[in-house]
Amino acid sequence: MDIAKYLRLESIALDIKCKNKKGIIEKLADLILKDDKVGNISKSELLHDILKREELGSTGIGEGVALPHIHAEISDITMAFIRSKNKIDFDALDNQPCQIFFMIVAPVSKNSEYLKLLATISRIMKKSANRKTILNLKTPEQVRDFLGEF
Amino acid sequence: MKILFIVETHQGAIKAAEQLFPLALKMNGDIIALNISDILIIKRISQSSDKSESEIAIEMEEDGWKYLYYIEEMAKNFGVKIFLEQEEGYFESVISKYVDKFQPGLLAISCRVSGGTSEIKNMAKIIESIRNNIKCPMLLL
Numbered sequence: 001m002d003i004a005k006y007l008r009l010e011s012i013a014l015d016i017k018c019k020n021k022k023g024i025i026e027k028l029a030d031l032i033l034k035d036d037k038v039g040n041i042s043k044s045e046l047l048h049d050i051l052k053r054e055e056l057g058s059t060g061i062g063e064g065v066a067l068p069h070i071h072a073e074i075s076d077i078t079m080a081f082i083r084s085k086n087k088i089d090f091d092a093l094d095n096q097p098c099q100i101f102f103m104i105v106a107p108v109s110k111n112s113e114y115l116k117l118l119a120t121i122s123r124i125m126k127k128s129a130n131r132k133t134i135l136n137l138k139t140p141e142q143v144r145d146f147l148g149e150f
Numbered sequence: 151m152k153i154l155f156i157v158e159t160h161q162g163a164i165k166a167a168e169q170l171f172p173l174a175l176k177m178n179g180d181i182i183a184l185n186i187s188d189i190l191i192i193k194r195i196s197q198s199s200d201k202s203e204s205e206i207a208i209e210m211e212e213d214g215w216k217y218l219y220y221i222e223e224m225a226k227n228f229g230v231k232i233f234l235e236q237e238e239g240y241f242e243s244v245i246s247k248y249v250d251k252f253q254p255g256l257l258a259i260s261c262r263v264s265g266g267t268s269e270i271k272n273m274a275k276i277i278e279s280i281r282n283n284i285k286c287p288m289l290l291l
Contacts, residue, residue, distance in 0.1 A: 053226065055231075056225065056226055056229070056230070056231050056232065057180070057181075057222075057225075057231045057232040057233045058233065061234065062235070069219075093182065093233040093235065115216045115219050115220060116212075116216065118215065118216075118219045119212045119213075119214075119215030119216040119218075119219060120212060120215075122215045122219075122234075122236065123208065123211045123212050123215055123236075126211075126236065
């Protein structure tokens with residue numbers, strides 16, 4: 001699956017400083033909202049849905065990676081990526097703070113593509129070598145190219 | 151209470167989730183949904199196909215995640231709290247490891263086998279072995 005096609009360079013932010021889980025979710029939402037595909041969905045609506053989802057269990061998938069994701073009324077799948085400068089507690093099951101964050105927002109009509117994207121990112125990020133690479137990349141272009149290799 | 155739910159990559163897992171989630175709500179239980187890429191199955195499939203073990207492992211892992219995320223969506227609709235886990239290893243060993251790690255109050259396994267008598271016997275053997283090695287109640291769905 002070509003993950004890179006879902007990730008615009010403007011939706012990638014590296015070495016962002018952030019205080020907590022809510023802060024990083026807000027920054028991810030800001031990146032998502034820059035995409036035209038998002039349409040009329042408001043930031044407060046998006047944040048409300050994402051935070052409500054987080055209440056039903058953290059989307060931290062372990063080993064310092066979190067993948068908040070929701071369905072929303074948008075025209076196509078959109079995605080954002082943040083690598084934070086500091087590690088942030090994301091209430092993950094393994095209790096490890098996170099530094100690598102993906103956010104995926106998708107229309108219900110693209111559910112199978114959405115599940116495939118979530119599954120591919122989760123599989124890639126479970127490998128320590130891949131996480132190490134992501135933590136060392138220098139530019140958004142490198143991040144997108146790296147994710148495009150899988 | 152934590153409920154460790156073993157999610158296999160077949161439709162039976164969805165049916166099992168439909169039965170488990172109302173129960174989890176009643177028990178105020180948090181689900182840890184675990185999919186296991188079983189090394190024995192990876193080897194067996196690889197031997198009977200032209201794909202390498204690593205190719206099979208990637209396919210199984212991704213299928214596992216897809217089922218996990220599908221089940222997560224179901225949990226969300228039920229209002230059940232859920233965490234997702236995926237691990238490669240020997241089926242029984244991974245279950246023992248997670249039981250030791252998270253000390254669940256219940257272990258739920260979807261064990262709807264689609265094959266014939268030998269597959270049912272094999273599943274029964276695995277379940278028996280897990281039952282003998284873990285210290286929490288087990289629910290077969």
